[in-house]
Amino acid sequence: MSAKAQAGCPQGQESITSCEIEGQNTEVFACFDDQIATYSYGPIGGAPDLFLSETIENVDFEPWSGIGKAIHEKVTFYNGDYSYEIGGGFDRPFSEEEMLLPTRRFGWLDVAQNGETLNTLDCIPETVSYGFGGGIYDAKVAAGLEWDDYSKTWRPDPNRPMAPPALAPILMKGTDLGMVEDCLPPEEFKLFGINLGYHVADLAKLVPPVVGEAITGRGLEFERFMYDGLRMDTYQGAIIEMEATTPFWEMPSGIKVGSTRGEVISILGRVPNGAAATSQKFGALVCLDDRETAAEWYVVLEFGHDKRVQSISFASISP
Template sequence: MGQKLTVCLASYGILLGTMAFANCPAGQEPFTSCQIEGRGTEVHVCFDDQIATYRYGPISGTPDLVLSDAVTHVDYEPWSGLGKAISETVTFYNDGFSYEVGGGFDRPFSEEEMELGPRRFGWIEVAQNGQSLNRLQCIPDTVSYGFGGGIHDIKVAAGLNWDDYSKTWVGDVVTQAPILLSDDEGGCLLASELMLGGVAMGDRAATLHKLGSPEASGVFLPDGREIDRMTAIGLDIDILNGLVIGITATDQMWDMPSGLRVGLTRGEVIAILGRAPSGAAPDADIFNALVCSEGPQDIANWHAVIVFGPDKRVESISFISLAP
């Protein structure tokens, strides 16, 4: 009976995959699709070896929203391997909004359950800036979901690996010795890493003239001193008394000496650091790290903040002096 059930279970994913609506762009195949309860709308997530697409709108009508992303970049979360339900999600992002589309089915654990037919399910989770706005449920009988292969295999073929620790995909980042050193406080960051695109904490503003000229920022310290700011594309440099006391990068062109930069996944950041810093959870939205204290007093007050966006990728990197 076990062999028969195994064969039937293998057929389950194939069966569900062949139930796809034929509403994918030419050359693409379906990941999941369904009609939405009580709305007269449907959603289709399709892909080829390059692009994944999201289409939502009236049933058999012109979509209200079409989004696309590279398959190697798209936020796809594979089945965890746990529980009775097999499900996977793909999330698309657009101007602060995210659209998580999930599809799945319950595994049968007996021939009797197999005879009852597949119990399918699916949903769309709509969020803004990471905060849930609405969860739309699929009509179960309309759910198409083909488990196995697909987007997962394309990512793996591209050299990416799923990291269940951080719930992100990890590429072939160059890692040597971890840049987060061990100590009793949860780790400290090498002072040599507090540099973005060649601009370092403590640099003299006079050496940065190629990036522009400092201007008054309108930001004042508690003692009344105003911070000057130099702005480049995706980079803000804060200056006080002619020295750099803060740097914030929001563009991937500005990387740290280790290669840590905006756009990396949380798992890739952890691979470079060596672990999540300061006791942070591996799926935290913010990583904080103090610089290692070996050095002058001003260096001991430097602090790094890595912020992740809803897509689990680095949104910004900031270096701050805690005692300017």
């Protein structure tokens, strides 16, 4: 959200990292308390041009990997299609000679649109404020989260007090045309009670009735029904495709729009079909014993630039 504030961290918050931007006469701050993380950018000592905030649970903070000479961390704030990644760090000394030298500090601000970098600004090294250890990492852990270095995202910690029982991984192995493929059980092809293959005449039992429209170029047998955040395409009255774009339309396992990659991998049990843990899309077929007598379905989970599920798509390979 946007708001006005004075330069520096809001009252009661401490800095994650901050600096003055080289050649811009501006400064940037990323700050936090146990509830909220904030971002501000603007003229040095003045009111910020942009002020954003996010909950501790949802803020995209990436801790140091533990690898390399440079210790650095970053936090990213999102504002619609735009993202603002602010990072800071320093080189750790590895010899007695290096211990006698001034510590090299560095920082940056990366501005992107839909994941594509628009501008990268360097910090003036001597103005970089960055303190490694504890801080926002501890705040996120206290909120019941754990860091998944595999997917570079946070997910609920199943070992935290009062955590709900962890579900068994739902991703299974199946055979398609003689090839072993990752697959999901048929009961997962459902969004808030609406199954792929469900007959449109029965939709009124689950959601308010909406008149369908013929899909141009596909014939009268194909119709499209639109609900808030859900598109359904039908063939001869049966749903053959669905796409969800809001968190309301949740899969039985709990995967929904807004889930982080780490949460999805935890629910699935692994990354499907050899994809990378940071891939933009995960896909899997339905697990069926007899593909000659049953419809063949598949699911695609697409992630946005914020590393969270942006859409869930179900489809039947053939009507």
